[in-house]
Amino acid sequence: MENQQTPASDADGAAVDHVRIFDTTLRDGEQAPGFSMDRRAKLRMAQMLEALGVDVLEAGFPQASPDDFAAVAQIAQSLRTTTACALARCVPGDIDTAARALVGARHARIHVFLSTSPLHREHKLGMSRQQVLDATGAGVERALQLAHEVEFSAEDAMRTEPEFLAEVFSIAAGAGASTLNAPDTVGYLTPDEIAERFAYLLAHVRRERHVVFSSHCHDDLGLAVANSLAAVGAGARQVECTINGIGERAGNAALEEIVMAMKVRGALLRTDTRIDTRKLFPASRLLAELTGQAVPRNKAIVGANAFAHESGIHQHGMLKHRGTYEIMRPEDVGITGTRLVLGKHSGRAALRARLEALGHAPDEAALDALFARFKALADKKREIHDDDLDALARGHDPEATGPWRLLRLDTSAHLGAGASASVRLAHEDGREVAEAALGDGPVDAVLRAIERATDTALELTRFQIQAVGAGGDAQGEARLAARHAEREWNGHGLSTDIVEAAAQAALAIVNRIERQHPRERNPVSQSPRGHAAPSPAIRAAGAARKESSP
Template sequence: MRRLSLLDTSLRDGQKSLGINLNVNEKLEISRQLVKLGVDVIEAGYPAASPVEFEAVRKIAREVKGVVICGFAGANEREIDCCAAALKEAGRSRIHTGIAVSPLYMEKKLQLTPGRVVELAVAAVKHAKKYVDEVQFYAEDAFRSDRAFLVQVLERVIEAGATVINIPDTLGYATPWECSEMISYVMNNVRNIQRAVLSVHCHNDLGMATANSLAGIKAGAGQVEGTINGIGERAGNTCLEEIIMTLYSRRGSIGIQCGAKTRELAATSRLVSRLTGVPIPAHKAIVGSNAYTGNPASLGEIGPGENAPFVIIAPDTVGLPEDDGALQIRLGPQALQQRLDKLGYSLNKEDLDLVYQYFLHSADSKGAVYDQELRELMGEAGVEQRGILIKNISITTTGASRATATVTLDLDGDTVTEAACGTGPVDAVFKAVDLLVGERVCLEDYMLKSVGRGRETLGDATVKVRYGDNGLVIGRGVSSDVIEASARAYANALSKVKTMIRENAAQARV
């Protein structure tokens, strides 16, 4: 059975989604989970893009082992040098460089002749090869390129030392039959293609990224590139979880396998959603909340345990338990740990004690905590507040729309209190937190959803704030009180802003 390599680009291409701005520790957390999932390559970022991006790639390269760490660089020596420096401590590293090859991109974007593009492509690969054994070359906008020219470029870069050839559908315009034909063409016409692994990288602008990738894989591609939950610019990238489960569930007919551990998919998906602030649609394949619901009994008389004929994927295959049992307040830490193990979480004693306190607080106010709520509490307990903790909130309202909030924070170890007026209690709370923290941010989005069952559900708040020209920062908060959940989310976002300021200042001193 042929083995397929998985390259995850959630931290590079995926981060382009809606202006996502992950900090170093968030990228590191996702990278560690990707290792648990069993991907082969983690594209950790674009080191030359910023000092913080460089530090994130450097830290991942130093601390994450058992996987290839890949860095992205344009076809110039400065970016390749920067990428190599960031990857220096990796156990196994790869530089991903390349250039546009379509007539339109060469003329309008690069303003270069085809001959000059070939020269730059070869020079970039040769320069990267001085630092690493594995060099991946991307032929940007390959599907709109002249085929003869594409063959020329690929043969030359393989001769220069490229070990992986990435054929991207840059604009998500291709169809599955075109992807199959393209990969077959490259396999049959590039003379030295046997010296490199062929990779497919698809975007989802027409909703066919997964289908296109599978067509390319079936035609002979040895690597597929994608992101968790399909995050990425515009309409997103190929969903890795869909590729993994298609190969798993159709392994008998497809005859291709990968090294992914399917039971880690749900945990990986939830982590990426929590840290990026991009919600998982209920109808999302593989990891959506509705993916395993239905009424097989409507198809005829069936007995207990006879659902298998009507189910193509069992929930526990992707790390979701079959049941969603309620956990009562009298539950002890050991029983909670057993339930968390079943949900795919592994905690040390210190982390378990922290989650247990969140569990007791929630169960005390609600009476019972369901699995979906427990997952959100896991995310809340894992939220890194960085010195900003909500201690107390008091709200008074005047009329239907005016409110005054008095907020007490633990700010870098000091207890501080401030009051502010706003249009409603959430606005008033946010303004009070602004006065206390002192960072000027622009609130761009605020979302509140319920998690759980009945009237005693948890409130799950997500805020997106913009700080200067640094992109969006995501904050999450969970509580049985929606005002407190909103305050926690906003404080979490401002904590990340403060972390970003510290990271930028530290890099400026280097």
């Protein structure tokens, strides 16, 4: 079935070709060790991918297991605008199973594949060249009778003799395949070789004009994204990729990197996609949540450090003009903004800017003294937080606690029945206060209890938890942001217990509010049952927790 796109134009009026994004996060990505997802998780991810704007969503390999079949069927029925795709070997049983899984799809694609390289023909298939050609034609013809469109992949294409690969693709196109995928299955080639191979195929494969060539690159040599872009430059108009680059062995080409490369370097590449790039970061974080696999901090586009700067030289440049060290806006990928991390590499300009944002305006002499104390503290701590700076600016020890301290914390959670928490806090004036509250979960309950104990209403705007280090005993780092008195306040907590880390972060916010506005604390309203009535943002904590990184 022909599926051509109307060429777009850039600002100069030059033609810009549409490149289809074929997402295989739920098939190639999910089958990698450590990334398996249950059916409910796959459906959530599929809904996010459709909202992201992927053209084709490969939902799974239905022949692999009954559960995989059920997941593909459920996803296929749920998609509205994205083509639902199922993988099948070039054998009748696989193809028929894929067709049954896709029966409820608004637009269905069966993706059939067969190995073509000499190594695979001899050691994996035990098939001759002619047998591969015959199986290709028969498989595509059968699939085309059962789905709206068919894609054919030549597994290990890049280690296949070019002339034989062109013949295989010609047979597939003649049998009705509208997409021809030439994967670098083991991530072996370089960008120049990939470009040369695609140019050869475009010149030698017999096909109708509507047939699209596709690239599917693995990252064994760290070249998957570069190879994918080289294929596009040579004429491929579909790229197969995954969120966060997950996949077999070293992974697949990362969707977010390919898409942003086309967006940032559009004038050079003359191609675009229909991806809503503002959803890239949320999609990345959702996948991390569903798989339990954290995104590396230095991951391009969506890593925690992608738009974070600690070096004093870089921070000084960023304060002058963000273009000095950022080639894209964090907002364009769904990140709220650039983060200037204060640590031992930071300079005076970044320190002054953050102090001013916190309401402090030291003169040059005071800044000199503060900077010396800041550097001394930075040698002890990996990162300096807002409450540390407040204490420094007021001449206090930033590592001292107060005015509120957490003395005791108890939580209890029951499946399907919410959670409860009780806290005992000590104030520097000698008071001790104990309060309890109910919540949707233990963290929600703790935040409500702290609101009640300190009589401080917090409108929670951001809540993130991530592991610091590896292993079951890794510390959890909690970052909260909340509005109070028409200002946003930030808090940070660190503990091997993530609930305690969240409590410490909330107390950091309360302490900063009380130190700066001791008479502006707003009592939390009480419900008739005696429990704190949560603010709208506290009720939104459950939704905010979706931002959490495992």
